Amino acid sequence: DQQVKQNSPSLSVQEGRISILNCDYTNSMFDYFLWYKKYPAEGPTFLISISSIKDKNEDGRFTVFLNKSAKHLSLHIVPSQPGDSAVYFCAAGDSNYQLIWGAGTKLIIKP
Amino acid sequence: GAGVSQTPSNKVTEKGKYVELRCDPISGHTALYWYRQSLGQGPEFLIYFQGTGAADDSGLPNDRFFAVRPEGSVSTLKIQRTERGDSAVYLCASSPSGGDDSDTQYFGPGTRLTVL
Numbered sequence: 001d002q003q004v005k006q007n008s009p010s011l012s013v014q015e016g017r018i019s020i021l022n023c024d025y026t027n028s029m030f031d032y033f034l035w036y037k038k039y040p041a042e043g044p045t046f047l048i049s050i051s052s053i054k055d056k057n058e059d060g061r062f063t064v065f066l067n068k069s070a071k072h073l074s075l076h077i078v079p080s081q082p083g084d085s086a087v088y089f090c091a092a093g094d095s096n097y098q099l100i101w102g103a104g105t106k107l108i109i110k111p
Numbered sequence: 112g113a114g115v116s117q118t119p120s121n122k123v124t125e126k127g128k129y130v131e132l133r134c135d136p137i138s139g140h141t142a143l144y145w146y147r148q149s150l151g152q153g154p155e156f157l158i159y160f161q162g163t164g165a166a167d168d169s170g171l172p173n174d175r176f177f178a179v180r181p182e183g184s185v186s187t188l189k190i191q192r193t194e195r196g197d198s199a200v201y202l203c204a205s206s207p208s209g210g211d212d213s214d215t216q217y218f219g220p221g222t223r224l225t226v227l
Contacts (some may be wrong), residue, residue, distance in 0.1 A: 004153070032213055043115065043202055043218030044154070051213070089153050097142065097209050098167070099216070101153030 003027045004092050006102035014110050019077040021105050023090030026071065030092040034099065035064060035075045038087045047088075048075070077107075085109045113137070115219035117203050123225045124193055132188040132222045134203030142209025143186050144216060145178055146202040154202055160186060161209050193226045200224070 005024045013019045021035075031052040036044035050057040050064045050073070057064050063076045077084055087106050091099040116135045124130050136143050141162055146154035156170040163183045171177075175193075180186040190197055200223050204216040 009151075032211075036218075041220060043204070043220050045218065046215050049213070049215075091153070093211075096211060097144070097159055097206075097214070098156050098170075099154075101155070103152050 002102075003030075003100045004090055004102040006088075006090055006105050008105050009103070010106040010108065012108045012110060013080050015082060016079045019075075019080045019084065019107055019109070021075040021077075021088050021090075021107065023073050023075075023102055024071060025073075025092050025100075027092070027094065027100075028071070029094040030100075032093045033064070033066060033073050034091045034093075035062075036089045036091060038089060038104070044089055080107075080109045082109050082111060115203055115205055115217055117201075117219040117222050119222060120220065121223045121225075123227065125227050126193060126195060128193050128226075130190050130193055130224065132190075132201050132203075132224070134186045134188070134205075134219060136184060136186070136203070136205030137217055138184075140205035140207055140217075141183070142206040142214065142216075143180060144204040144206075145186070145188050146204065148200045148202055148221070150199075157188075159209065166209075190224075193224075195226045198224055198226045 034049040035047040038044045066073045087104045090102040143160040145157040148154045158168045160180045175191045178188045200221040202221045204218045206214040
């Protein structure tokens with residue numbers, strides 16, 4: 001039973017446009033959500049996070065939106081740049097150290 | 112500063128053999144985590160250390176898997192009698208204090224284990 005789902009295995013976006021990556025979860029006990037970015041042959045790197053008491057968190061070109069009623073979060077990247085091409089993982093936690101991860105979405109930024 | 116390092120980067124072994132995977136966390140980080148990532152999936156939690164002790168090993172799939180962190184820094188993941196299903200990328204992460212999910216985990220590049 002997947003508690004965190006990223007239903008799009010891949011996404012292709014034109015450079016300069018907005019990239020929207022989606023994530024759904026089933027466990028209402030999750031209270032902290034994170035996005036990690038992963039390049040080939042490297043470990044995941046932390047990108048941005050959001051607590052369940054918020055519905056939006058912004059950091060430069062990256063914004064994460066949380067809709068608790070829909071158990072849905074999304075990552076917006078604007079404007080998209082070639083260096084953003086990577087696999088993006090959504091992860092969720094419930095007040096301890098254990099994170100439950102989605103399967104990832106491969107983002108391809110086209111020049 | 113230096114990030115999390117893992118050795119070897121690749122390990123190929125035969126079914127039934129014993130392997131050790133090493134993780135050097137970021138200096139000063141008290142929390143250390145091991146994850147396993149199979150193809151097409153996200154990382155799956157294996158074990159969490161707080162200092163020298165395994166605070167939670169509930170993610171270890173069976174008793175063939177064992178991990179140690181004797182001095183509270185370097186950790187070794189040990190897999191006995193390897194099986195083909197153990198083939199995956201094994202990721203190590205460390206965080207400054209651990210204990211809650213807001214403590215950012217920093218990942219190493221992983222060790223790709225292939226069991227023939």
